Amino acid sequence: MPYTHSLAASVAWSLLLGGLAALVWGRRGGLAVGACVLSHWILDLSVHVADLPLWGDLHKVGFGLWNRPVIATLLEAGVLFVGVAIYAKAARNKAAIWGFAFLMLAIQMTNFVMPPPAASSGFAMMALSSYLLFALAAWFVEKKWG
Ligand SMILES: [Zn+2]
Structure with a gap:
């Protein structure tokens, strides 16, 4: 931290x-x-x-x-969708960009149903691999439809 x-x-x-x-x-x-x-x-x-x-x-x-997950999720989704709306204005394929945004939100929602890894090292590995996968996916989406 x-x-x-x-x-x-x-x-x-x-x-x-x-x-x-x-x-x-x-x-x-x-x-x-x-x-x-x-x-x-x-x-x-x-x-x-x-x-x-x-x-x-x-x-x-x-x-x-x-501590108020519904409010936090709505706030995070709002920030995500404001950013996507700004980005999608200039994108070649707006539907693909919005689809990727909803996919990111769906994956974020899995935090509510999946238990976190028991060990902090497992949590760190999961977080780092998720960041890497999202960065690669965003790069792909940008190249193909951005
Ligand atoms: Zn942070």
């Missing part, structure tokens, strides 16, 4: 990735990527219980909407 979900690390990640993106897509692209990276922490703040450190592993915050 200190390296992935602290506010200080999130600022550092957003500067690093925004800077790298600026090298590829220019200043505007760098600002967009940096803002997206930092937005993760801001959006996480609303749903996480008080486990998001401000820096290091200290001063943890979180508004705890995960």
Whole structure:
């Protein structure tokens, strides 16, 4: 958590990735990527219980909407669909983009019915493999229909 979900690390990640993106897509692209990276922490703040450190592993915050899963899910789905609506305006195949969004939401819903892995290492492996699979799927969708 200190390296992935602290506010200080999130600022550092957003500067690093925004800077790298600026090298590829220019200043505007760098600002967009940096803002997206930092937005993760801001959006996480609303749903996480008080486990998001401000820096290091200290001063943890979180508004705890995960304790109200229906509200948290509606919020997350709303953020997803606003982003998809913005993206789909410029996509070649809008139906495919919306289909992918609903597929992502359906997979997210499995969190409600599947028990989490018992060991934290199993949870970490599941999370990392899920992120990798989603990134690969998003890359494929972008190339084919974006
Ligand atoms: Zn997060």
